[in-house]
Amino acid sequence: xKPFQNPIIYNSEKGNTADPYVIRHxxxxxxxxxxxxxxYITKSQTLWGIGSGETVQVYDSEAEGxxxxxxxxxLHRVDGKWYIYASPDYGNNSHVxxxxxxxxxSPLGAYKNLGMIEGLxxxxxxxxxxxxxxxxxxxxxxRCQEMYIARMSSPCSITGKVTVLTKPEYPFETRAGLVNxxxxxxxxxxxxxxxxxxxxxxxxxxxxxxxxxxxxxDILDIRNWRKRxxxxxxxxxxxxxxxxxxxxxxxxNGEEMDYIxxxxxxxxxxxxxxRSVFAQPFSWDKNDAPVFGKPEL
Numbered sequence: 001x002k003p004f005q006n007p008i009i010y011n012s013e014k015g016n017t018a019d020p021y022v023i024r025h026x027x028x029x030x031x032x033x034x035x036x037x038x039x040y041i042t043k044s045q046t047l048w049g050i051g052s053g054e055t056v057q058v059y060d061s062e063a064e065g066x067x068x069x070x071x072x073x074x075l076h077r078v079d080g081k082w083y084i085y086a087s088p089d090y091g092n093n094s095h096v097x098x099x100x101x102x103x104x105x106s107p108l109g110a111y112k113n114l115g116m117i118e119g120l121x122x123x124x125x126x127x128x129x130x131x132x133x134x135x136x137x138x139x140x141x142x143r144c145q146e147m148y149i150a151r152m153s154s155p156c157s158i159t160g161k162v163t164v165l166t167k168p169e170y171p172f173e174t175r176a177g178l179v180n181x182x183x184x185x186x187x188x189x190x191x192x193x194x195x196x197x198x199x200x201x202x203x204x205x206x207x208x209x210x211x212x213x214x215x216x217x218d219i220l221d222i223r224n225w226r227k228r229x230x231x232x233x234x235x236x237x238x239x240x241x242x243x244x245x246x247x248x249x250x251x252x253n254g255e256e257m258d259y260i261x262x263x264x265x266x267x268x269x270x271x272x273x274x275r276s277v278f279a280q281p282f283s284w285d286k287n288d289a290p291v292f293g294k295p296e297l
Contacts, residue, residue, distance in 0.1 A: 004048035007276035118157030173198030
């Protein structure tokens, strides 16, 4: 019997149920999220306890001179420091990928705003995440409903060639709006996978797609990426619009199990206002591709 039931965080006015990002670090789970008041991190001993753990506001959006409305914050440990990548509103819904930074061992505490990601200044950009390949760091993000990748020259800047990684083209990702967004990275064997969200995030058809890269090739050459032509995770009769995920692990009976954390709706047609946070284990096939199954309650 599993020790929890979905959703692990029910939709609420706290604003911690959209675009969930969870990282496991030194025995604890850290859930990074945002609401109108700012950016927050919750610390929990268990994955399913991230809705009720110790919570710290790490950026105050209502402080004088602060930026409002931070989209999809992600917490990353880079070169011994903590970074949060998100896209605040610089005015008139002009969201631009921006970095917050905190020094020290603990991610809980105040973060310094380092400004826009260099190379993406004043471009409408959201959903940035990190990808590592051959001792290099890459940034993957969304702009104009398409996803891009570029090498990073520092934790706050991109450099060189910018590649369009994916844009909506197959029937499963064009059912309700032409959108590819929310990249999340998985590594397995000699494969790197980018799991992404397709369709309008307010619609029941919101779902997950899969891009796969085989190690040994040029990661900035789109010809070296393979795109699955059907969704790898989508709605059921009880769970609607599953998408914008992150990944972590859970120790179960001495074994490390892979988990997907995502938001979805319990009622059809409830859009952004109905999102709750779900979690469930997933497996791998013989080709080292993730097998997510169906959203579970």
